[in-house]
Amino acid sequence: MRDFRTSTALARGLGAAGNGTRDFWHQRVTSVLGVLLIAGVLIVISTSVGADYDEVTNLLSNPLAVIVLLLALLNFCIHMRIGMQVVIEDYVHGPVTKALLLIANTGFSAVIGVAGAAAVLKIAFAG
Amino acid sequence: MRSFLPLNFGADTVSRIAKGKIWDTSTGDKATRVLEVYRYDPESGRGPRLDVYHIDRKSCGPMVLDALVKIKNEIDPTLTFRRSCREGVCGSCSMSIDGRNWLACTQPIDDIRGTIRVFPLNHFLVMKDLVVDQSHVIAQHRLIQPWLKSETPGPERERLQSPEDRAKLDGFYECILCFSCTGGCPSYWWNGERYLGPAVLLQAYRWLVDSRDEAKGERLDTLEDPFRLYRCHTIMNCTKTCPKGLEPAKAIARIKAMLVERQH
Numbered sequence: 001m002r003d004f005r006t007s008t009a010l011a012r013g014l015g016a017a018g019n020g021t022r023d024f025w026h027q028r029v030t031s032v033l034g035v036l037l038i039a040g041v042l043i044v045i046s047t048s049v050g051a052d053y054d055e056v057t058n059l060l061s062n063p064l065a066v067i068v069l070l071l072a073l074l075n076f077c078i079h080m081r082i083g084m085q086v087v088i089e090d091y092v093h094g095p096v097t098k099a100l101l102l103i104a105n106t107g108f109s110a111v112i113g114v115a116g117a118a119a120v121l122k123i124a125f126a127g
Numbered sequence: 128m129r130s131f132l133p134l135n136f137g138a139d140t141v142s143r144i145a146k147g148k149i150w151d152t153s154t155g156d157k158a159t160r161v162l163e164v165y166r167y168d169p170e171s172g173r174g175p176r177l178d179v180y181h182i183d184r185k186s187c188g189p190m191v192l193d194a195l196v197k198i199k200n201e202i203d204p205t206l207t208f209r210r211s212c213r214e215g216v217c218g219s220c221s222m223s224i225d226g227r228n229w230l231a232c233t234q235p236i237d238d239i240r241g242t243i244r245v246f247p248l249n250h251f252l253v254m255k256d257l258v259v260d261q262s263h264v265i266a267q268h269r270l271i272q273p274w275l276k277s278e279t280p281g282p283e284r285e286r287l288q289s290p291e292d293r294a295k296l297d298g299f300y301e302c303i304l305c306f307s308c309t310g311g312c313p314s315y316w317w318n319g320e321r322y323l324g325p326a327v328l329l330q331a332y333r334w335l336v337d338s339r340d341e342a343k344g345e346r347l348d349t350l351e352d353p354f355r356l357y358r359c360h361t362i363m364n365c366t367k368t369c370p371k372g373l374e375p376a377k378a379i380a381r382i383k384a385m386l387v388e389r390q391h
C-alpha cells in the first residue's frame with residue numbers, strides 16, 4: 001500500500017505523550033541509591049563470610065540487615081523494570097508483542113521482588 | 128574508522144551493494160588517489176553499486192568535495208550529490224566519508240589514508256547516489272517551531288538580550304542542519320519515525336534557552352514524550368560526528384534537566 005500521509009502528519013504522529021520524565025528521573029534516583037544500597041549489601045555479605053548457618057540466619061534477622069536487603073530489592077526491581085522497558089520500546093515495534101512484553105516485564109520484576117522479599121523475611125522471622 | 132563488518136552485512140537484498148564500474152583513469156602517478164563512491168539510480172531498476180575512480184591529487188582541490196566535483200566535471204557527469212557553499216556553512220554536502228558522517232567540503236583528502244570511501248548519509252533513504260531524502264527530519268524540525276515565539280508586542284527596535292543571555296546560545300545557534308548527527312545516531316536508526324534525533328533536539332534547546340522566547344512551557348510539552356525525546360540514551364555519536372564541533376548530546380541532557388526541574 002502506498003502511504004499518502006504528508007511528512008507533517010508523520011512527524012506529528014499521535015502527539016506528545018506528556019510523560020517519560022518520571023521514568024527518566026526514577027532511573028537516575030535508583031542508580032544513585034543503588035550505589036549506596038550495594039555498599040550495604042556488600043557489608044551484609046562480607047560479615048557473613050566464613051560464618052556457619054546459625055550465625056548467618058542470626059545476622060540476617062538483624063533489622064538493619066533486613067531493611068538494607070529489602071530496600072535493595074525494591075530499588076533494583078524498579079530500576080530493572082524501567083531499564084527493560086526502555087530496551088523493549090527501543091527494539092520491539094510490533095504493537096501486540098510490545099504490549100505482551102511490557103506486561104511480562106512488569107510481572108517479572110514484581111515476582112522477583114516479592115520472591116526475594118519473601119526469602120529475606122522468611123530467614124529473618126523463621127530462620 | 129573502517130567497519131570490521133563486511134560491506135553488505137545484514138543488508139536487505141535490494142540494498143546490497145554490488146561491485147561497480149572501475150573508471151580506470153589512473154596514470155600510475157604517486158599523487159593518484161582512489162575513491163570508492165556509492166552509486167544508486169532508482170530508475171535503473173538495479174540495486175546500488177560501488178564505483179571506483181582515480182583522481183590526480185595534484186590537479187584537485189584539497190577537500191573530498193573537490194574530488195567529487197572533479198569526478199563529475201572530468202570523469203563521470205552522472206554522479207549526483209548536493210553542495211552549495213563549499214565552505215561548511217550550508218549543510219548540503221554531508222555524507223558518510225571514510226566511515227564517518229561529515230561535510231565533504233571540510234574533509235581534507237590528505238587526512239584519509241588509502242582508498243576514500245564515500246557513501247550517502249547513514250540511515251536516510253537514498254534518492255540517487257549521494258542524495259538522501261530528508262523530508263521526515265525536516266518535518267520534525269518544523270514540529271519544534273524553530274522561531275521566536277512571543278506574545279508581548281514587539282518593541283520598536285530589536286528585542287533586547289543581555290550579553291550573558293546571548294552567550295547561552297553559543298554552541299547551539301551555529302547548527303547548519305546538515306543532519307550528520309541524526310544520521311549517525313543508532314537510536315534514530317531504530318526509532319526515527321518517532322524520535323526527533325539530535326539535530327532537531329539541539330535546535331529545540333536553542334529556542335528553549337533563548338531569553339527572548341516566551342513559549343518555553345509549550346515547547347517542553349511538545350518534547351515531553353518517551354519517544355520524541357527520551358530515546359536519547361547518551362550514545363554520543365552525535366557529538367563525535369558534528370562537523371561544526373557542536374554537542375547535541377549536551378543540549379538533549381539540558382532539555383531533560385529542564386523537564387525534571389519543572390516537576391519538582
Ligand code: SF4
Pocket residue numbers: 301302303304305306307308309325326329368369370371372373374375
Ligand atoms: S548539530 Fe552538528 S551535525 Fe547535527 S545538524 Fe547541526 S551542524 Fe550538523
Ligand code: FES
Pocket residue numbers: 209210211212213214215216217218219220221230231232233
Ligand atoms: S557545500 Fe555547504 S556545507 Fe559543504
